[in-house]
């Protein structure tokens with residue numbers, strides 16, 4: 085049972101407060117009334133009073149007027165009287181509270197002027213001071229007791245000031261209301277909130293039972309979510325490689341007033357800045373009104389995705405067909421990459437240092453590329469192999485052409501014809517492939533999936549789905565309290581190595597330069613910063629339930645998925661965010677209406693994976709993973725739910741608004 089102590093000077097409104105509490109179903113005790121009843125009921129108390137104040141009891145009745153006269157302006161006598169009465173009143177209050185608990189009350193209110201003078205205050209779970217401006221108290225006492233306001237004033241002056249009560253109580257209820265009804269309503273609302281914890285919880289309140297976001301959003305917000313998804317699909321179509329993801333992001337950022345951050349600049353609050361890391365990673369910041377020494381809010385996603393890279397000496401001819409040899413990048417399942425339309429994206433640095441950009445296979449009129457596979461009629465031996473072995477890495481050769489050069493009489497005439505075409509269009513010779521970064525990715529645009537259009541099918545959701553959410557959130561961030569930082573990193577799929585990966589010091593360098601403009605040591609900024617490592621997680625797939633543990637696996641449409649730890653086996657290689665960090669995220673997301681869930685990658689010992697979280701934590705930044713659940717992760721075409729994409733964006737916005 086929750087016991088609430090109520091105290092304050094006379095005429096403040098304690099009785100109104102107590103009656104509001106009683107109307108909410110609490111058991112209430114007015115200690116003044118208890119005292120008066122004890123004067124009549126308790127022979128023991130009367131006997132003690134007679135011992136202390138001889139002659140005060142006549143025929144078994146305490147002469148209260150006489151008693152009052154004897155203690156008036158005699159503090160020693162008053163102390164003696166209180167010692168007796170407090171003890172009896174407390175004992176009686178104890179008895180009443182025990183009885184109330186037995187009777188099934190969930191909360192009780194104890195109203196006492198001298199709550200803290202005896203031991204009553206210590207018995208209460210929480211205490212409330214009722215205070216009121218003097219004019220209101222005068223009026224109420226005069227009306228209640230039928231005395232003049234002058235006499236009421238003398239009485240108030242003889243009591244303790246409001247500050248005495250507010251200093252000792254957990255809460256203060258101020259009665260500056262014009263009417264008793266208005267104060268009653270204030271008390272009712274206050275106590276309704278306070279006694280919630282004392283009531284038995286319903287099963288709905290006790291169980292953690294997440295719901296489908298679709299059942300939790302109204303039509304208006306679903307429309308916002310759909311509009312967001314259109315923007316995301318457009319971004320995906322322009323961002324098939326990390327370089328394209330970065331250049332598209334810069335174009336969008338510049339439209340919103342972001343400008344390159346140069347060393348030596350002194351940015352002001354509200355300034356929007358970016359730094360491009362070798363064309364393959366991007367750092368953006370919106371300067372906050374608080375200094376960098378108080379830390380920054382960081383969201384970090386990656387813009388690289390699993391794919392097939394061309395080998396450095398890729399072009400060859402076999403059986404009068406020309407091919408590119410490839411070397412896969414990131415965790416792919418090789419069998420998924422055969423017999424699907426492919427596109428070629430990337431850059432070639434020519435001998436003269438000039439860079440040529442290549443993008444073939446995305447326009448409807450472009451040719452696409454393919455990797456062949458066996459016909460089933462001859463696949464008897466291949467069929468016996470495991471999925472991992474059936475398509476060896478060295479078989480992922482991209483078919484380029486089949487027409488021999490009509491003029492040439494030598495060998496490899498198909499290869500020659502291909503080179504002639506490449507030279508004609510891009511000025512490339514075979515040697516130029518040595519200094520090229522050409523990526524083979526699935527061809528085609530992001531599409532709505534499902535008859536209800538609730539999903540998006542696309543290449544590279546991992547992790548552009550979080551990257552775009554962060555980007556859109558920071559582009560919409562104006563004048564944040566803390567500086568907002570958005571990281572679009574490269575190389576996550578191969579361990580965040582390399583100069584454009586999250587293990588590179590490009591990030592420190594950027595933040596160091598920002599801190600230098602405020603004479604703040606970088607370490608001081610980092611240790612007070614907060615980071616969401618925004619990366620995708622696996623969505624529960626009912627076709628493969630055996631790899632997941634249902635209670636702890638993310639589900640599509642259940643919102644942004646927070647992942648406390650990643651890694652494998654006994655959480656090795658994991659950031660494992662602290663309970664405090666998860667608690668912070670809970671509060672933040674609740675405040676901003678972000679629908680979210682908690683997820684873990686599959687069953688224990690089933691596999692594992694990592695994100696950039698551990699590299700952010702290594703920098704002494706509180707970090708937690710959160711991202712969008714994905715079906716068929718790392719497949720050429722991955723699936724996400726639109727509502728989850730939108731919640732990811734809302735989560736990133738909340739982060740940038742947090743203080």
Ligand SMILES: [Zn+2]
Nearest residue numbers: 546547577718
């Ligand atoms: Zn990945």
